[in-house]
Every structure is written in structure tokens, then in C-alpha cells.
Amino acid sequence: MKVLISICILLTVLTLHAENGHKLWFRAKSTGSVKIICSKSSATLDIAKRELKQTWQGKSGATITLLMVKSDPLIKGDGFRLSPGKIQAKTDLGILYGVFELLRRQQTGEQVIEEVFNPSYERRLLDHWDNLDGTIERGYAGHSIFWRKGKDSLVVTENDKKLWSQYALANASIGINGAVLDNVNASPLILTKAYLVRVQAIAKVLRPYGMKTYLSINFASPSVIGGLKTSDPLNPEVIKWWREKVIEIYKLIPDFGGFLVKASSEGQPGPQDYGRTHADGANMLADALKPFGGIVMWRAFVYSASGDDRAKQAYSEFMPLDGKFRDNLIIQVKNGPVDFQPREPFSPLFGAMKKTSLMPELQITQEYLGQSIHLVFLATMWEEFLKSDTYQEGVGSTVARCTDGSIYPQKHTAIAGVSNIGLDTNWCGHTFAQANWYAFGRLAWDNTLSSSQIADEWIKLTFGQTSKDTNDFTTPIYADRNENFLRPVRQMMLESREAAVNYMMPLGLHCLFSPYDHYGPGPWWAPKYVRKDWTAPYYHQADTNGIGFDRTQTGSNAVSQYHEPLRSIINNVKTCPEIYLLWFHHLPWDYKMKSGLTLWDEMCYHYEEGLQEVRRFQKIWDKAKPYVDAERFSLIQNKLRKQCENAQVWKDACLLYFQQFSRLPIPYNIERPVHNLDDLESARSFY
Numbered sequence: 001m002k003v004l005i006s007i008c009i010l011l012t013v014l015t016l017h018a019e020n021g022h023k024l025w026f027r028a029k030s031t032g033s034v035k036i037i038c039s040k041s042s043a044t045l046d047i048a049k050r051e052l053k054q055t056w057q058g059k060s061g062a063t064i065t066l067l068m069v070k071s072d073p074l075i076k077g078d079g080f081r082l083s084p085g086k087i088q089a090k091t092d093l094g095i096l097y098g099v100f101e102l103l104r105r106q107q108t109g110e111q112v113i114e115e116v117f118n119p120s121y122e123r124r125l126l127d128h129w130d131n132l133d134g135t136i137e138r139g140y141a142g143h144s145i146f147w148r149k150g151k152d153s154l155v156v157t158e159n160d161k162k163l164w165s166q167y168a169l170a171n172a173s174i175g176i177n178g179a180v181l182d183n184v185n186a187s188p189l190i191l192t193k194a195y196l197v198r199v200q201a202i203a204k205v206l207r208p209y210g211m212k213t214y215l216s217i218n219f220a221s222p223s224v225i226g227g228l229k230t231s232d233p234l235n236p237e238v239i240k241w242w243r244e245k246v247i248e249i250y251k252l253i254p255d256f257g258g259f260l261v262k263a264s265s266e267g268q269p270g271p272q273d274y275g276r277t278h279a280d281g282a283n284m285l286a287d288a289l290k291p292f293g294g295i296v297m298w299r300a301f302v303y304s305a306s307g308d309d310r311a312k313q314a315y316s317e318f319m320p321l322d323g324k325f326r327d328n329l330i331i332q333v334k335n336g337p338v339d340f341q342p343r344e345p346f347s348p349l350f351g352a353m354k355k356t357s358l359m360p361e362l363q364i365t366q367e368y369l370g371q372s373i374h375l376v377f378l379a380t381m382w383e384e385f386l387k388s389d390t391y392q393e394g395v396g397s398t399v400a401r402c403t404d405g406s407i408y409p410q411k412h413t414a415i416a417g418v419s420n421i422g423l424d425t426n427w428c429g430h431t432f433a434q435a436n437w438y439a440f441g442r443l444a445w446d447n448t449l450s451s452s453q454i455a456d457e458w459i460k461l462t463f464g465q466t467s468k469d470t471n472d473f474t475t476p477i478y479a480d481r482n483e484n485f486l487r488p489v490r491q492m493m494l495e496s497r498e499a500a501v502n503y504m505m506p507l508g509l510h511c512l513f514s515p516y517d518h519y520g521p522g523p524w525w526a527p528k529y530v531r532k533d534w535t536a537p538y539y540h541q542a543d544t545n546g547i548g549f550d551r552t553q554t555g556s557n558a559v560s561q562y563h564e565p566l567r568s569i570i571n572n573v574k575t576c577p578e579i580y581l582l583w584f585h586h587l588p589w590d591y592k593m594k595s596g597l598t599l600w601d602e603m604c605y606h607y608e609e610g611l612q613e614v615r616r617f618q619k620i621w622d623k624a625k626p627y628v629d630a631e632r633f634s635l636i637q638n639k640l641r642k643q644c645e646n647a648q649v650w651k652d653a654c655l656l657y658f659q660q661f662s663r664l665p666i667p668y669n670i671e672r673p674v675h676n677l678d679d680l681e682s683a684r685s686f687y
Ligand code: GCW
Pocket: 129, 137, 138, 184, 185, 262, 266, 301, 339, 340, 367
């Protein structure tokens, strides 16, 4: 018995100290007492008070007033005014957000001065590509936190509720206020009673944290689960079916957010199956949701096999419909015109559809960026995207300003990120992938934040603080922590996306992935039975003359979809930014780059540089050892080793493959490939 008790105690102690990453960026504990003055009470305010008490690091005994205000013209929506000792907001959620801002500042050592904080976008959503059997499309961190397989799959357990509330807390702390609970490749079953009851249970847990629930729906639901003969959006029976379904949903979930729809895209049913347009289909759903304040997010991710240059198709299909959509409908557009590649120019739809609300869709899950193995901090990619100038309404018409209501009077504004969250203990698979979840929320709240600030905050919150040993972080805090840990790790994060671009597809190359898993290289992949725009050579167009996709006026003319002066800038090979060179131009191997090198040599150096950067990241991380707990340290160290191996594979595969066309030597000051092309081509997986 005694032995058993000792083992139990030992296990408890071990679990207490185990640093498995589950706590995300919540590590601080209060260092003293705080007196809270708040005359109102609600579930949301209770959370605000609880968090303040649990995590207070200000002066012990200080007083904080949480004040609801009616008339403060500067506070918008769930914004707040933060000043020393006081948080004012118009909504309970605004107060909660204010509390998180205050606590974050205490933990990162940022000052509190009187300032108003307002969200850039009204809706800041996570899109979960979670299937009802618990698997996650493009998920790399375990199964779904919402759905599972088996006969008890719909039973709501205490564990479910605990996890959902931790999830909601994490989201609220970074301002995320909604979640789409199921995959855009949606099962019609989600709209059946049994599933809706589970959605109701999830919504109940998320609600006090200010998170609304949304669902992806299958456009053919009326015929698949409704027993109708058709799902034609103009058919009166179909219209009635959707109206009744929406009424049923709102009875269960009065604050339901709305529908996300992938229709007439990649084999999903949609209005085009019935000879109708996207507007016909989307408006019908919007009308059903309108009386309840719900919205439709209709995806513009469409392309057909027979079509023109894939990069042009979403624009071609949606531009003619501008102005034809209801005002409770938002077109959801991926950041780039193709598909979440390591680097794409922004989609030309941004800023171009002036009479329609548009929302960006970013991908937090790293489908094309090393999944949960590579350390790639995505904030820099999103910052590049949000700051891209569309020139639609003159200089400074950035994507951010075109979508957040600054330029166009959109009825609704929103931004979505495809979630990277799963049942893995640390939620995201890679500790550094947590930073991408964090960064998405922070940018959705404030689309002007710099990647560097976000990285800085995240490191301090996740790995302990810079000056005070006030959290449960077990390693002693060193005075040199800033110099030896914070700075180099932040720098590594900021360089990590460019490194991935370099070792995967530099200079505007895209879609060179091995098929299906989208992880390793497959520039050669082009079986005859597959549609052309799903093969790599369709995108790189390499031959003995050169490489790159000609999208200039004399090529596919995709450049025409961009506004002047950008159109001319990218159309002209001399002015096209080199980061997009092979996206827009097909160029000879001996084309002279700005550096004076030939295109071939320059390409080789980029691949080499990518690999060398990951080698440097390894050194930075190894040196970080004294500052990180052993568990997270070695998890990340192991992942970096794998990333390095993969970067080598990418470099070797791409250089050896393209060399068959360039017929030029790999510059001799570059390390030689260590793989054979044949082996790489026949490898079934690169994990
Ligand atoms: O990026 C591609 C993915 C698909 C995904 C699709 C989409 C959900 O490979 O898995 O499907 O995009 O965004 O609809």
C-alpha cells in the first residue's frame, strides 16, 4: 500500500512538472492579490474575473475596475479602452479581451498606458477541416477535438467539455470569436438532428468565451438527407427545406453564426450542378439565415479541369458576379490564387470585387509548409500578404485595408484561418506550430501588428518570461535570457518561412509537391491519368529552354487580373519582384538575375541557402537548451533534425531534376547532393 501511495505521489509530481505543451501560452500564475470592482455579472465577466485573479502579476493589492460604458465613440464592437487600473468596454466580451491584453502586457513587460483597442475584423474565425469520423483533412496533430468515430461518438463527456473550454479560452485570449466545426468537404450528416445536438453542446461551452459556432454544409443536403429529388437552389421545395433547417438550428443555437460553403469545387456539389450560378446558390442560403442574423461564407476556391490557367479561374468566375450577392454573405478567398503554396502573390480578387464583402482565408495548418515537422512561423507570410498593395483605390490599397472595411463599406468583415488543432497533447503537433495559431488570432484582431512583435510575445508567454521568475517554468531564469534565447529564437522564427521557400520552391516556383500528402518534393510527378493542373510540370513548365509559368500578356495573361501599376510591374520581367519571377515568367536558364548570376545558378544558391538556414536553426536551438524545459527542448530538437533531412531531400530532388533540363553544373561552391534522383523519384514517402 505504502509503495502504491509513493508511486502515486511520484506520478503526480512528475505530471505536474511534465512540460508537454498542453498549456500553450498560458504559463503565468498570480504573484499577488488583486481587487476587482465590477458591478455586473455574467458568464463572460466571471471568466474575466477568474483570469485576472489567477494570473495577476501587477502590484499586489492593486484595484482593477471593469466598467461597462454606453457612449465611448472610440470603442467599436468588442473593442475596449485599457488604462492603468481600468478596463472599459461596451460588451462583456470587450471586457474579457481587455483583461487578456492587460495580462499579456504584465507577462511580456509591455507598459499599460491609456489606449483604445478595436478589432480589425468583426469575425475572426478558425475553420476546422474536421470530419465527422474524427479524422482531419490536412490535420497533423491528431484527431478532431469535436468529432470521433464509434458508437458513443455523439456522447458529450466531461473530458470533451473540459477540452472545449480550454480551446475556447485559448481562442478568446487572442481574440478569435468563432469556429467552423466541420470540414468544408462537408458531410450532409452534420445537419441531422443527432449531430446538431452535439453542435448545441459545443456551442454552449464556447459561448461564454465569445466564440460563435458555424457549420460547413453540403450543398446537396436537401436531396441527400432531406429526401427531396433535387437540391436546385431555385426549387421552392429546396428553399423551404433550407428555411426549416435554419429554423431548427436556431432553436438549438440561438446565436449560431452561419454557414461556410465549398460548392461546385473539387467535386463538391453546388449550384452549377443545376445550371445555376454561385450567386443563386449563395443568396438562397443567405436569405434563409438573414432573419436570424446569420451569414454565409461562400468560398471562391474554384477551378475546372478543362479551364484556363488555374491561377485565373476564381477571378474569372466571381468577378462577373460582383454586386449580385446579399449583404449577409461574404466571399471567402484564399490568400493566393492557387492553393496555400509556400509563396504566392495575393489573389487578384482582393480589392477587385468592390460591391461584395470579401474575407481572406489563411491556412494555419501547414499542409504545404512541412506539416507538423518543419518549424515555419507563418506570421511573416501573412504580414506580406496583408501588406500587399492591390492599388485598387490608389497607392496604399493593401489587402488588409481592402478587406477590413477601411476602403469599402462592407456590411460584414471577417478573416478565417484553417485550424492546426487536434487531440495531440500539445494541440498542434509542433510547439512552434502553436505560434501560428497564436499569430493568426493576433493578426485577425489587429492586422497591422508586425510578425516580430507577435513572435516576441509568443516566445515570452510560451517559454517563460524575460525578467521575472513568476511562472511554473522549471528551468532557472538566467539574466542573459534575452540575449541568448529570446533574440536568436525570435530571429529564427522570422527567417523560417523564407528558409522553407528557399529549400522548397524559391523564385516564384509553386506546386512542386509529391502528390496527395503535399509534404515532400515531386517536381516530376505527372502520370497520364491525372488532370494536368494537378501535376507539377503544369506549374514549373521546365524544359531545355527554361523554367517558369508564363502568365504575362503574351502568356496566360493572368497579370491582367491585377490593377495598374501592378499589372505592368509584374508583366515586365525587369520589374517583376524576383520572389515572384517564375510565377509570372518563363525564362531561359541563363537569364541574368539582379545579382549578376544566371537563373540556374541563382536557383541553386536559393536551395542551398534554404538548407543552410535550417542547419543554423539547429545551432540556435541547441544553444537554447539551458533556457527550455527538457521535454519541449528535445521534441523541437528532433523535429529540426528531421526538417534538415527533408530540406536536403528537397534541395537534391529539385536541383537534380531540373538539372536534366538546364544541363548545367551545380555551382562548385555548393555542397553536392547526397541523394540519387532515381531513389528520390521512387520513394513513396518523405517523412
Ligand atoms: O488545399 C487543398 C487541399 C484540400 C482542401 C482544399 C480546399 C478541404 O489539398 O484538402 O480540401 O484545398 O481548400 O477546399
